[in-house]
Amino acid sequence: MDERPITINSFEQFLTEGKLMATKCRHCGALWCPPRPVCNKCSSSEMEWQEMSGKGKLATFTIIGVGTALMLEAGYNRENPYCAGIVELEEGPKISAQILGVDTSNPENINIGIPLQKDFVQRGTFSFSSGLKKVPKVYLAFRTVEQK
């Protein structure tokens, strides 16, 4: 069991290691992903890290042409829009992320409910703590999977 502090910073550090982590309440068992330090169900702050499988399905989505600064820098624009979505993980929690592998020029053909698998996108750099050296910043994403 990983003893990293239960912070957003740790969650981002896990992403750079290819791990999608939730926090699990030791008191009532509730799962929180994205992770948080206090259980919103039972108010306990006894939490531990738990890795998610990374499998889920699309709960809702949008196609964005006028994006955030981060996405503009990544080359997205009106002519090259991206998909942002909410993914329901197979373990239950929902999480926001960029959705890869969909045809953003035909949003009508993207279906809520399609299966997705975690993926990661590297953009820019950051350091986990001031003084530490900068590392590539990794963002969570999800990618469509071939349906059998």
Next chain:
Amino acid sequence: MDERPITINSFEQFLTEGKLMATKCRHCGALWCPPRPVCNKCSSSEMEWQEMSGKGKLATFTIIGVGTALMLEAGYNRENPYCAGIVELEEGPKISAQILGVDTSNPENINIGIPLQKDFVQRGTFSFSSGLKKVPKVYLAFRTVEQK
């Protein structure tokens, strides 16, 4: 009498024309410099522009080595500090401005009460209204005058 709207924008526009303007309450006669649209003495919003002579004296000051972004861009730093002061105008109101002509390396020799005269400093550009072309931005300053 100038009919420009009583705004900070108009005040800045006057500065580019070399004028230090106050607003005068038509109801109670109170003078406001820097200008404001509502009289804080009598609550009237009947105000008119009135030009100040630009003569005054130093009410207090400081010498700043760690300056605002604007002053850093202008070349000021710990080795080349600047003087910011509050000037009491001969018409009564007090106003904040950079103080020129003082020896910033010997603050002990700068005396509260010394006579000052308005001056202007040009830094960067701005436009008075979106769509209008950019003009040099002029900041109010005061300069020491030779004491007879």
Next chain:
Amino acid sequence: MPYQEKRKLGRGVAMVGAGMSKFGVRNGLSNRELFVEAFEDMKASVDKGIDTKDIEALWVGNCGTEIWESQLVVAVLCAQWIGMTGKPATKVEAACASGSAAVRQGIMGIASGMYDVVLAGGVEKMTTLPTNDTTTALASGTDISYEASGGFTFPGLYAAMANAYMNEYGTKIEDFRKVGIKNHDNGALNPNAHFSASITDIMGKQIAKCKERGQSVPNWADELEFLDDPVFNPVIAWPMRLYDCSPVTDGAACVLLVAEEIAKDFTDNPIYIIGSGQACDEALHGRDTLISVPAAKIAAQQAYEMAGVGPQDVKMAEVHDCFTVAEVMAVADLGFFRPGEEAARAAGEGKTARDGIKPINTSGGLKSKGHPVGASGAAQLVEIFRQMRGEAGGRQVPNRDIDLALTHNVGAHGTTAVVQIYERR
């Protein structure tokens, strides 16, 4: 929950004045100057007059002067500029619900016994930044670590809700667009609105522009066809297009609140605030539903309970239509219409028109009146004040005594909601 029974005010609160600046792109005016404009308009609305020196405290709702003007302490600057130096002046931020949250602080200030006469309002200067920076500024209303990081913009989150709504209920994008058409029809009658223009007016202007430029003149059959034209109504965040979104607006609004027992000193026709609720919520992904705003339901329930009334008693309402889908969710969350087809079609069927069974956003709403984010909630009260007193001019709700009304103000994408209820006696 033994400590959550009581939601009654120790003292009644009345609104005796209300005013707003012209909403729009207000070049050359800063936050405090916009607030002065609203304040002067408010003063003129107090039937028996108000001396500024009698106002004891000020709360100003505001989202982001820090971002748009690099300026903190906006409440203090507003206080200085309207002549309230020496009095307490506090900024209140609850994203796009900041304006109503400020009003709520004013209500508590009076109900607590600490003050008798207070001013509460909101202000936002938004047009200082280019579009891209404004998008990023508004995205700071989401959870930047957990929502914006995935690429979600603020319109994007509402678009995701719209998409989920249509997927769940099988409603059409046209249903949302009819909300916009209705609100522009109302805004055309509001001289303070950002767009004092109906969609038909806007179509006319676009045709004139095409003629002027010698371009081919579009031949739209009706408003819906115009709104379906990707050139004139481009996608912002699919399925939402430009005219599904409220504009980026500069503006201010404020109301004068006094203790119930002195209300008649200011006017013979005060409006009493009899219910007030507020709630916060999780990021969108953290909620059980994506097709409703749970915080608004909680806030509404609190307000209804405090007021002792229900949705059926409300004669008109100003609701938070930052995006067209938001009004569709609002009229269901407030209990006016059933979620799904009934709520989605209320605008198209005329039920929420000025002469409908439940007039919604007679001011033009955020969509047409404009959405200076920190001011919008306060501006809702301005419309309520005028409609309840029969002073709404050309957009006055016809043939109805508006003795009970409601405002519904949402912060960000539903992470806050404030609902308040007003009575004329």
Next chain:
Amino acid sequence: MPYQEKRKLGRGVAMVGAGMSKFGVRNGLSNRELFVEAFEDMKASVDKGIDTKDIEALWVGNCGTEIWESQLVVAVLCAQWIGMTGKPATKVEAACASGSAAVRQGIMGIASGMYDVVLAGGVEKMTTLPTNDTTTALASGTDISYEASGGFTFPGLYAAMANAYMNEYGTKIEDFRKVGIKNHDNGALNPNAHFSASITDIMGKQIAKCKERGQSVPNWADELEFLDDPVFNPVIAWPMRLYDCSPVTDGAACVLLVAEEIAKDFTDNPIYIIGSGQACDEALHGRDTLISVPAAKIAAQQAYEMAGVGPQDVKMAEVHDCFTVAEVMAVADLGFFRPGEEAARAAGEGKTARDGIKPINTSGGLKSKGHPVGASGAAQLVEIFRQMRGEAGGRQVPNRDIDLALTHNVGAHGTTAVVQIYERR
């Protein structure tokens, strides 16, 4: 002024819990995470326990997450993170007085009858930016159009007041420096302080560093000689040097407020809030005086009147020493000492030491405990709570029953002030 007679609460308010995060440079922690730390500390302080679900509303004082984290809605994020989703969560901004302004909203929330149990506090994450950007961020607390435009930084404005003070009264810079020495002595005993170190401790560390680096070892006769050394204590804004300024700090603090009649459900030893005042003021150049903070005088008068006590009744106080000169002005504005030499020398003469006649800033003050701007006001209440209950450990005021205490929190350079008075019965 017929409507300004009453400043009495409709209902008594008690503080039954108080907590703070460790103050300092808190790498890797965001605002909401710092707030969780303060919240857990607060929970542990409630003698008979508190169930988070029983807390009805939250107010969070904060200056600039918008600037430091590009994040609005900090109050909502704090609510989510401590488990208060569904409750009203509102950010309150009054510059560096945001923390106490938030507490005031909580007081009104209870006194109004709307709530029985509320949480109020403050949080600031400041160490995300380099020094130059932090200077500019803090300058946004001034009037950017009319003060910062002339080159004034935030320390610069206090330096100008210090200069005017010395010019008026003939006092010396050493008088100010002794305030810093006293507050560091107190902070050395506070494990949550940013600098848990006296000036003597800091001198020792500097000497050790010089030895380590093989540099010549300074030979200061005493603390004043160290503070006069331009290498180790450089000028920030003349006449103020580094150790005249409070540090840039990350931190959070909060208090649990309840209606007086239920206070004993939470503890047998509640602290009652019996006076509260707040006022705003003009930019520095717009005031009649440059050597006092008029808003603090107004706020103090309101608080004293509401509490029915005077300066002589106050057994200890936490005052706003963002800069050493600020404490000198504060002890005069509050009526503890006469303005001029008496106020300036109070620290040097031991009058404001822990065992002096009027202990001031036993926590270490903003100077040594640290100054996370939006949290500082709330952290003052944490110290008051502990001292009044005899729980301040090594820094407990000796041999005195602290049954009446005061907090004094200034926003920006005196454009806001909040003064509050506390009683143990």
